[in-house]
Amino acid sequence: MTARAADTEDGAAGAGHEAAPADDTTGAARATDTAGTTPPADRDPGAPDPRRRVPRTDDLLRDPRLAEAADRLGAAVVKGAVREAQQRARDGELAPEHVPEAVLGLLPDTASGLRPVLNATGVLLHTNLGRAPLSDAARRAVTEAAGPTDVELDLATGVRARRGRSALAALRARVPAAGGVHVVNNGAAALVLAATALAAGKEIVVSRGEMVEIGDGFRLPDLLVSTGARLREVGTTNRTTAADYAEVIGPQTGFVLKVHPSNFRVTGFTRAAQAGELASLGVPVVVDIGSGLLAPHPGLPEEPDADTQLRAGAALVTASGDKLLGGPQCGLLLGDGDLVRALARHPLARALRVDKLTLAALEATLTGPPTPTAHALTADPVALRARADRLAAELGAHGIDARAVGSTATVGGGGAPGVDLPSAALSLPEPYAAALRTGRMPVVGRLEAGRCLLDLRSVPPADDERLAGAVRAARTSDDQAARKGRA
Template sequence: ALRARVPDAAAAHVVNNGAAALVLAATALAAGREIVISRGEMVEIGDGFRLPDLLVSTGARLREVGTTNRTDVADYAAAVGPGTGCVLKVHPSNFRVTGFTRAARTRELAALGVPVVVDIGSGLLAPHPLLPGEPDAATELRAGAALVTASGDKLLGGPQCGLLLGDAGLVGTLARHPLARALRVDKLTLAALEATLTGPATPTETALTADAGELTRRAERLADALRGTGVDVRAVACAAAVGGGGAPGVELPSAALSLPEPYAAALRAGPRPVVGRVEAGRCLLDLRAVPPEEDEPLAEAVRRARTACRAAEG
């Protein structure tokens, strides 16, 4: 199923998460050798997880090149030598550096004569019109990456797993490495991943491509119905973030129900918890994250929250 979705990959392998995919690649390619990486890509993601610590734990040595904001292909070329295991290019998937910046392209790095591993992070398999700046597996492989690593549970919208796509010989070596058994996934994960790849649109894709005009109409209908029951609610325009370790800084036009701030806690504590966000003293329920069939359950949760808020005031 992965090969069908990414024909540019000669082979594919699946492990238990995105970090595991990178650990397996670094261990097999660079244990006791050097990984050449830009200083601007030595990232930290959630829960204090730092990429340099992960890579060093494999027994590889890090050869940092360039600066935080600018790293040219010449910086990599000067560092590559007999001790190089691979060049690693990492997508900073939860932040952006803007202004006076430069990053070497995969096509440039592939000409250096050593394996290029590209960690795209989010699991986008092919270009997406709404995410023109987000790297994808197909494009990176066409540009000459020997291996692409990614998560299956972010933009792809599948189960937690790590994807390895690329050169058949390299992927085969990784799949036969002793560490691969410790990182393997179970049958349920493989079944869920296959269903994600071959089935209907995932909730992630549906939310990403939702029509802003229809979101506005839904918000107005819900607001009108809730005001009739005494709720202080307004339909408002808002901006939705893609989030989930993908497309940092990208905002999508959306619509939300705007409620008094105390509703945020009351909704979370309800029998069917609803999580909104608080902006400018109001609780926003962004409908881009709510399937249309959940509109009535959402309205019922708001009505219950109104009762809880009034009881707290009394």
């Protein structure tokens, strides 16, 4: 349905206009009723009512730009923006001749309510901002997979094939120690599937120091108990040895669980049994590494990785795909081939499976070029400072109080707790934080010592101009608000 056709269904009156009488040749009836209010008391009664000049809905929708927007976003979205701009003009906030441009400014870029954001927080994997940004290769893969695909079809034979087989092959190739791999919809789901299949009605042995909260009030003990398993806690908060596990293992043991405390650190008088020590206890060892590191990373020496844990003797490793791996939200299960195949055939696996878009993004992440997360982790602090200096000088030339300062970024997203990443940031007056966050191109920074910091380690270099443009727009918006307040 085109925008014009939609208008004929409910007419101009349905868009906030009353239809003119047949003998009305002046348009006065529309002008007096269109706002639903009487003219302002301080207006000269003899002066023409400017509301008569507010463009009609059907006239606006004939604008080719709005017709294109209706095809892209839907007629209802465009008409909603038209009504808002018309009302602003009726209220005197907008000149009637500026209504068409105002409508265009109110339209979203996509039909989704999700808005793209520039992450300038310095937290590379910000959970509230969707964690890992996808690579260009992964984004293209998602677009290509949006239509019909061979996700479960062998084109050569015409018969059903294993779902997501190429993505699974790419995952296994990245973790040579894994005899089998499977993908579910998030990291918690991977652990739930393992607990349900291996320990429903049995015990899971876990250290007291690893009974963590995984975020938003969800706690690991509650998650595991929901599967029908019983928890057998061993050791203490700060020290648990392999002997502590060995003492309680028996016929009712489903598996031993080793959880990496990926969002906090316990230091001092501590001891934690490792996967290699637990592998000889006669029951499967499941290691939840959390952050999704598939192989050792030189910059994160204390962060466990899947390949190392499997080589040490773990039967199964679970992890997230949207953290250090830099891919889409998903849960990874890697380990013993027979065990993983049994998990993949469990009835719960059907409820936890991922869609074709996730499979496409995951495969492109695994086989494609380095991800934005990988680039951010290895960014050169000297280059970051040079970017900050250049942006500060550019914005300063526009009269903006922008300063280049040193900063400290973090990994975030439940990965590499305690690891500080030297960075550089733009420092702006505190009011910019809200103005940037609510701008046309939202930018999320952080407040520190009464200033708004835009940390460049979490902003790709290609987005520097968008960042500068958002700051300039925020300055303009702030100045307009100040002038209006003074008036």
